[in-house]
Amino acid sequence: MDYKTVMVGLAQGRPNDACLRVAGDFAERFGARIIGVAASDIRPPIYFADGNFAQKLLDEEAVAIENRLSELEVEFRASVERRATSVEWRSARTLPVPYLLEQARAADIIVIGALSETPVDPSVAPDPSDLVMQAGRPLIVVPPTVQWLDLRSVLIAWKDVREARRAVFDALPILAAATEVTIAEIPERDGRREDALLHVADVAAWLRGHGVAAHKVVPETASGVTEQLDRIAANVGAGAVIAGAYGHSRFREWMLGGVTRHLATESRRCAFLSR
Numbered sequence: 001m002d003y004k005t006v007m008v009g010l011a012q013g014r015p016n017d018a019c020l021r022v023a024g025d026f027a028e029r030f031g032a033r034i035i036g037v038a039a040s041d042i043r044p045p046i047y048f049a050d051g052n053f054a055q056k057l058l059d060e061e062a063v064a065i066e067n068r069l070s071e072l073e074v075e076f077r078a079s080v081e082r083r084a085t086s087v088e089w090r091s092a093r094t095l096p097v098p099y100l101l102e103q104a105r106a107a108d109i110i111v112i113g114a115l116s117e118t119p120v121d122p123s124v125a126p127d128p129s130d131l132v133m134q135a136g137r138p139l140i141v142v143p144p145t146v147q148w149l150d151l152r153s154v155l156i157a158w159k160d161v162r163e164a165r166r167a168v169f170d171a172l173p174i175l176a177a178a179t180e181v182t183i184a185e186i187p188e189r190d191g192r193r194e195d196a197l198l199h200v201a202d203v204a205a206w207l208r209g210h211g212v213a214a215h216k217v218v219p220e221t222a223s224g225v226t227e228q229l230d231r232i233a234a235n236v237g238a239g240a241v242i243a244g245a246y247g248h249s250r251f252r253e254w255m256l257g258g259v260t261r262h263l264a265t266e267s268r269r270c271a272f273l274s275r
Helices: 017-030 044-048 051-080 096-106 128-134 162-170 172-177 193-208 225-236 250-256 259-265
Strands: 005-009 033-039 087-092 109-113 139-142 153-158 180-185 215-217 240-244 270-274
Touching (some): 005 096, 017 033, 017 051, 109 128, 128 139, 153 162, 153 172, 162 172, 162 240, 172 240, 180 225, 225 259, 240 259, 259 270
Parallel strands (some): 153 180, 153 240, 180 215
16 A cells, blocks of 8 residues: 555645645655645625625625635645655635635545644635545644655554554555654553553554564553653654544534644644544
8 A cells, every 4th residue: 555646635724834844755765746725715704794795795705706616736845745656736716624624536645634622714724634534544644834744753652442543554654664663552450451461562563473573661650641642753753643533423522622623733753634
C-alpha cells in the first residue's frame, strides 16, 4: 500500500503554509499527485437584511468568495506545483466540510491545517474534528508552526480498539518511511499495565511482519493520558503522532476533553488520525 493521491484542504482566514508544506513533502516522498480543495459559503447573518439591500449584500459576498477562492488556488499552485507528479484544484461556493467530504473519494489521505479551540466559522474553514469522523480517509492534521513532514521519529498512541487498529494499518507507508517508531499505551486504570504491555507487544510483532521495527513504552500509571502522551512524544522526539479517532461524536469528544480533540487542535506535532 502507498499514498498515490494526497488531498490538501485550504481554509480562508488563516495561514495555509504549514499544511501546504506537509502536502508537498508527502507528494515528494511517495511520488504522489496533489489535489487542492477549498470551499466557502455566504455567512448566514446577511440573510437578515431585506429587499434590494439584501440582494446587494449577497451579490457582493458571492464575488468576494470567488475572489478568495481564486487567491487560494494561486497560493496552492505556487506551493506544490513542482513537488507533485501532478496537481489539480477543486473549489466551490458552499460549506467547506460537506464539500471536502465529497471530494475525499478521490484521495488516499487528506492534509488539513489544525484549528484552535475557538469556535470555527463553518462557512470558511473545515474543522478537522468533523472531517475525521466522516471522511472515510485518514487525516494528517498540521499545526501552523510545523515546517516539514518530520518522520525521523513517529509515535503510535495505542489503545486496544478498532479505531487504533485502523489508524496503524492506514499509516503503514508512514511507519515504513520513519527512522524510528515507538508504540505507547497508557493503561486504562492502575493495575492494568500488564494488559497494556501485551497489547503493544502484539502490535510491535505485527509491525515486524511488515518490516517495521518499533520500541514499546507503557507508563506505570493510568492518569493524565493526554499529558503522558505529550511527555512520551517529547522524550522520543516525535514529529508525528498516529492515533485512532475516538468518540461517538465531536460533541462528546469536546465534553470529555479527549485525545482526539487534543491532537486535532492543541498538539505541536502532526497528527495522523483515522477511524
